[in-house]
Amino acid sequence: MKARKSEKTGHKPAISVIVCTYNRKKLLEKNLESLSAQTLDKKLFEVVLIDDGSTDGSAQVAESFSGRIPLRYFRQQNSGLSSARNHGLFASRGDIVFFFDDDDTAAPKLLEEHLKAHRQHPDENAAVLNHTSWHPDLKITPLMHFITEVGCFLFDYTSVQQKAAPDYTYFWGGRISCKRSLLLKHGIFRPDIRIHYEDIELGYRLACRAGLKVIHHPPALSFMARAVSFDDFCRRMIIQGRSACLFAKIHNCPEVRQYCETDQALERWEKIAPQYVARVRAARELDRFATLKNDLDTGLDDDTRRLLYQSYQWVFRASKLKGIIEALKSENEGRRAAG
Numbered sequence: 001m002k003a004r005k006s007e008k009t010g011h012k013p014a015i016s017v018i019v020c021t022y023n024r025k026k027l028l029e030k031n032l033e034s035l036s037a038q039t040l041d042k043k044l045f046e047v048v049l050i051d052d053g054s055t056d057g058s059a060q061v062a063e064s065f066s067g068r069i070p071l072r073y074f075r076q077q078n079s080g081l082s083s084a085r086n087h088g089l090f091a092s093r094g095d096i097v098f099f100f101d102d103d104d105t106a107a108p109k110l111l112e113e114h115l116k117a118h119r120q121h122p123d124e125n126a127a128v129l130n131h132t133s134w135h136p137d138l139k140i141t142p143l144m145h146f147i148t149e150v151g152c153f154l155f156d157y158t159s160v161q162q163k164a165a166p167d168y169t170y171f172w173g174g175r176i177s178c179k180r181s182l183l184l185k186h187g188i189f190r191p192d193i194r195i196h197y198e199d200i201e202l203g204y205r206l207a208c209r210a211g212l213k214v215i216h217h218p219p220a221l222s223f224m225a226r227a228v229s230f231d232d233f234c235r236r237m238i239i240q241g242r243s244a245c246l247f248a249k250i251h252n253c254p255e256v257r258q259y260c261e262t263d264q265a266l267e268r269w270e271k272i273a274p275q276y277v278a279r280v281r282a283a284r285e286l287d288r289f290a291t292l293k294n295d296l297d298t299g300l301d302d303d304t305r306r307l308l309y310q311s312y313q314w315v316f317r318a319s320k321l322k323g324i325i326e327a328l329k330s331e332n333e334g335r336r337a338a339g
Contacts, residue, residue, distance in 0.1 A: 011043055012093055012094070013043070013044055013045050013046040013070065013093060013094040014044040014045065014094055014095065014096060014115055015040075015044065015045045015046075015094045015095075015096040015097070015098055015111055015114060015115055015177070016045070016046050016047075016048050016088075016092030016093060016094035016096070016097050016098065016180070017035060017045060017046065017047045017048065017098050017100050017111065018048045018050070018085060018088030018089065018092060018097055018098065018099050018100065019031060019032075019047060019048070019049050019050070019088075019100050019101075019102055020049075020050045020052060020081055020084035020085055020087075020088060020099075020102065021049065021050070021051055021052065021054060021058055021102040022051075022052040022053065022054055022078065022084075022102075023054045023055060023056045023058070024054075024056075024058070024102050024103060025054070025056045025057050025058050025061055027102055027103045027225055027226060028058055028061050028062075028102050029061050029064075030105050030225050031100070031101075031102050031103070031104060031105055031106075031225075032047070032049075032061065032062070032065045032069065032071070033105075034105035034106040034107075034110075035047055035069055035100075035106055035111075036065065036068045036069045037106075037108055038106065038108060038109075038110065038111050038112070039108050039109050039111075039112050040109075040111040040112045040115065042069065042070055043070075044111075044115070045070065045094070045111050046070045046071070046072060046092070046093065046094060047069055047070065047071045047072070048072050048074070048088045048091050048092050049062055049071060049072065049073045049074065050074050050075075050076065050084040050085070050087045050088045050091075051073065051074065051075040051076070052076060052078050052079060052080070052081070052083070052084045053075070053076065053077050053078030053079075054075075059073070059075065072091065074087060074088075074091055079191065079194075080191060080194030080195060081173075081189075081194060081195045081198060082189035082190055082191045082192075082193055082194060082195070082198040083189075083191045083194075085099060085173065085188075085189050085198075086188045086189050086191065089180065089183055089184075089188060092180060094180065095179060095180055095181070096114065096115065096118055096177055096178070096179060096180065097177065097178060097179075097180045097183070098111070098114055098176075098177035099173045099174060099175075099176055099177070099199075100174060100175070100222070101173075101174030101175070101224075103224060103225055103226040104132065104174060104175070104222045104223060104224055104225060105135060105222065105223045105225050106222050106223075107220075107221040107222060107223070109219070109220070109221075110130060110220050110221060110222055113130070113217060113219045113220035113221075114128055114130065114177045114217070114220050116217075116219075117177075117215060117217040117220065118177065118179075121213070121215050123213065124179050124181055124182050124185075124210070125182060125206070125210045125211050125212050125213055126178070126179075126213045126215060127171060127176055127177065127178040127182075127203075127206075127212060127213065127214050127215065128176070128177045128178070128214075128215050128217050128220065129160070129166065129170055129171075129172060129175060129176050129214055129215065129216045129217065130175045130176075130177075130217060130218075130220035130221060130222055131157060131175075131216070131217075131218040131219075131220065131221050131222070132155050132174075132175050132221075132222045132223065132224055133148075133155070133221070133223060133224070134148070134223065134224055135223040135224060135225040136223070137225075138224075138225070138227050139227075139294075139295075141227070141290075141291050141294055142287070142290040142291065142294055142300065142305075142308060143228065143229070143230055143233065143287055143290075143291070143312065144227065144228055146308075146309055146312050147228065147233060147312075147316075150309055151309070151312060151313055151316065153233070153237070153316055154228075155224075157216070160216045161216070165213065165214075166214040166215075166216055167207065167214065168200065168203035168204045168206065168207040168212055168214070169200055169203065169259060170203075170214045170216070171199050171200060171202065171203025171206070171212065171214055172199055172200075173189075173198065173199030174199075175222055176199070176214075182206065182210060182212075183202075183206075185210070186205070186206055186209040186210045187202060187205040187206060187209065188202070189202050190202070190250070192246065193243055193246055193247065194243075195239065195243065196236075196239055196240040196242075196243040196244075197240065197243040197244055197246070197247045197260075198243070200247065200259075201247050201250065201251070204251060204256065230283070230284055230287040230288075231284070233316065234280065234315065234316070234319045237316045237317075237319035237320045237323065238319050238320070238322055238323035238326070239323060240320055240323060241319065241320040241321060241322060241323020241324040241325075241326070241327065242323040242324070242326060242327040243323075244260035244261065244262060244320065244323070244324060245260070245262055245265075245323070245324045245327035245328060245331075246327065247260050248260040248262040249331075260324075261320070261321070261324070262324055265321060265324045265325060265328065266325065266328065268321060269321050269322065269324075269325045272318055272321070276318055276322065279311070279314060279315055279318070280315050280318075280319075282311065283311035283312065283314075283315045286304075286307065286308050286311050287308070287311075287312075289304075290304070290305075290308050
């Protein structure tokens with residue numbers, strides 16, 4: 001499938017929706033379906049779809065939306081999310097670029113609200129963060145509730161709402177829009193951070209160079225359409241730890257190291273490493289029990305819920321630390337190999 005212009009006339013859209021995908025055919029279909037139902041006039045937006053080397057028929061999904069939405073499709077060799085987002089940025093034509101995750105769906109007014117917020121905040125350094133919640137069709141498990149509402153490991157909107165001015169740590173890829181010119185002038189995603197913290201690292205550079213302002217605009221609403229399991233989230237936190245280590249290495253300053261939690265990482269890991277495997281196993285079994293109770297709609301008693309949440313908290317924080325240690329060890333091995 002060849003890349004297409006969003007309008008045969010070459011009409012310039014107001015906002016470019018950049019969707020990067022890799023082997024998520026079914027989720028991509030839901031994503032594009034939601035974009036086809038936007039209240040915003042289709043002349044005012046384009047969808048720039050970057051296929052990061054999918055092998056599952058994602059190209060055919062994109063083809064099926066030809067004529068339904070102003071879609072332009074580009075395929076690249078698998079290179080990671082940062083590379084794909086940069087590809088989308090350079091291919092886009094709107095003055096506003098909106099990075100939208102392929103496992104999310106859009107409420108009907110999502111694009112309309114992003115544009116409305118940018119009209120209210122016309123400064124070049126203003127970025128708009130939309131609100132994301134779980135898709136209504138998903139059954140919320142105790143784990144999913146915990147990571148968003150209790151532990152706040154994902155979509156930490158509680159802390160957003162407590163801040164008068166959210167900082168660069170809320171430049172969340174997948175639900176953020178900004179002026180295209182801001183990125184072209186002051187920085188793009190670093191391809192060496194393939195996933196996790198690639199957005200926060202860019203936000204940090206934009207804050208330093210251009211005084212980035214993040215505006216949380218709740219009327220702009222999207223939904224995560226993919227459920228998350230315990231093992232999924234452990235893997236996510238390990239990968240996040242590896243990326244945090246790279247972020248802190250690139251910007252070796254107290255502020256970033258504190259945010260990434262990399263200081264004294266080895267000492268902290270040595271204290272908990274002997275417990276890690278056993279506590280992950282115990283938390284996994286507790287999660288299975290809680291999920292079963294949730295499926296049966298029988299609920300959890302307060303003591304079980306408290307123990308479950310304590311287990312989640314310990315394991316996910318430890319998993320991030322494990323990822324940091326893995327990255328440090330890999331870096332040290334690379335140095336030794338280089339002589």
